[in-house]
Amino acid sequence: MPRTVLEAEAIQDELRPLLDLTGPGPRDPARIAGVDVAYDGDRLAAAVTVLDGTTLEVVEEVAVHGRVAFDYVPGLLAFRELPALLDALDRLSALPDLVVCDGYGLAHPRRFGLACHLGVLTGLPAIGVGKTAFVGTYDEPGPERGSWSDLRLDGDVVGRVLRTRDGVKPVFVSAGHRVDLDTACHNVLNLTLRYRLPETTRAADRLSRRMLTENCRPGLMGSERHDEMG
DNA sequence: GCGACAG
């Protein structure tokens, strides 16, 4: 774990060459994971929620407790959230086919946002879905669900501003690892049949908050249902 | 130089 901004940025530059940007990535993933982290002072809870790619039903979920080990610095979000997220991902019974991150991927000052970092470290296909603008310029996409516009940074298209619901504020989609932008947006639209944000993100957000609030066994919480027989 | 800045 880096201890300074400079160290962290160096790590990003070091890992960036490991990115797999040769598309297209999973168009019909069977298991899609959503990840999110909730905070309370220096306490945090990281959650991973896996949905069935077809029914969008939650098929597995894991949440873990942790401590903030890196202050939030724009551009270095991964160092704050990744340790706990990797911990939670390790506890899944089966690997997901796609991970939807809360934040950015290639749309990043050094082209290595949370979704890229998580993807490289786990080897899993990953994409980023941000709720607000971070980097880049763009034109407002059309008002209907499905319309989008390029998110550009220094002349490169680094992501897409995608309208997931009619007349509702768009989200910022970018590729992370082993998924191209088209496939990323395709998946995001499949995950937003009812709300602006992907069901994966919503489920992970709820779980992480619950983990923080409830007095559960320090360590974990999840769908490792302890068969309560008898 | 100053302000903005994922979560």
Add this chain to the structure above:
DNA sequence: ATCTTGTCGC
């Protein structure tokens, strides 16, 4: 991220 009431709308 988090602090926070009411309010407009389906």
